[in-house]
Amino acid sequence: MTDEPLLRVSALSKYYGARLGCEDVTFDLWPGEVLAVVGESGSGKTTLLNCLSTRLTPSSGGVSYRMRDGSWRDLYRMSEAERRFLMRTDWGFVHQNPADGLRMTVSAGANVGERLMAIGDRHYGNIRSTAVDWLSRVEIGKDRIDDEPRSFSGGMRQRLQIARNLVTGPRLVFMDEPTGGLDVSVQARLLDLLRGLVTDLGLAAIVVTHDLAVARLLSQRMMVMKDGYVVETGLTDRVLDDPRAPYTQLLVSSILQV
Numbered sequence: 001m002t003d004e005p006l007l008r009v010s011a012l013s014k015y016y017g018a019r020l021g022c023e024d025v026t027f028d029l030w031p032g033e034v035l036a037v038v039g040e041s042g043s044g045k046t047t048l049l050n051c052l053s054t055r056l057t058p059s060s061g062g063v064s065y066r067m068r069d070g071s072w073r074d075l076y077r078m079s080e081a082e083r084r085f086l087m088r089t090d091w092g093f094v095h096q097n098p099a100d101g102l103r104m105t106v107s108a109g110a111n112v113g114e115r116l117m118a119i120g121d122r123h124y125g126n127i128r129s130t131a132v133d134w135l136s137r138v139e140i141g142k143d144r145i146d147d148e149p150r151s152f153s154g155g156m157r158q159r160l161q162i163a164r165n166l167v168t169g170p171r172l173v174f175m176d177e178p179t180g181g182l183d184v185s186v187q188a189r190l191l192d193l194l195r196g197l198v199t200d201l202g203l204a205a206i207v208v209t210h211d212l213a214v215a216r217l218l219s220q221r222m223m224v225m226k227d228g229y230v231v232e233t234g235l236t237d238r239v240l241d242d243p244r245a246p247y248t249q250l251l252v253s254s255i256l257q258v
């Protein structure tokens, strides 16, 4: 373990023209830590996640990331090529809609194998066996390896997207409502699977969700957002069992749950 964070976020704000996306967000994320960002629709969760993962450029503030060699880098001062490399290797991004994170017209095996090739693996046999291994870890049968994800159910697609993201051994995974589009019974199973993987791999993750049950199950720490601002932050059990901000109290008492 290390005594330094993985990600440092300071006074991050994002405006879309005059419209506030998120304002003055500051926190550290530690290696292996799962942070849930909760809040109702329009509170700024996706804006924040997209700024952190450099998919959006913030209006002000900064984010630094500790690279594998221990050096700190300002994410917004990296070249496009360096950023893309980070995204392919050290990071994962799990979209709410699996179609946004998968290639729907290439096989399941290729969806996973592609990420390995992107980091330089050229040995077909290795790629294939690693892909099979990862498909089984996400409970997709070996007999489906040559099928395209468009023939998969929503839950299977989401599991495939997770395998595609984790196969390169990332240190940090961004997830935007990972169980959002799924049936309740499928959600529970996926959540269980995710929790197991995150624990086994010691992953750090930032999980955006409007579902407090997801935060409870996956995260150690949570951040509550309202209208673009962070209104409360703390250990997940503390925030959910003893919410301090009036807004969090409403959220927890389920009046505002959507």
Ligand SMILES: Nc1ncnc2c1ncn2[C@@H]1O[C@H](COP(=O)(O)OP(=O)(O)O)[C@@H](O)[C@H]1O
Pocket: 016, 019, 020, 021, 022, 039, 040, 041, 042, 043, 044, 045, 046, 047, 048
């Ligand atoms: N591309 C955009 N252009 C203009 N306003 C946006 C855009 N994306 C989000 N917003 C606004 O930013 C605020 C936060 O939205 P968002 O980050 O999507 O919230 P959440 O993910 O919590 O639902 C909302 O008021 C939303 O309308």
Ligand SMILES: [Mg+2]
Pocket: 045, 046, 047
């Ligand atoms: Mg959103």
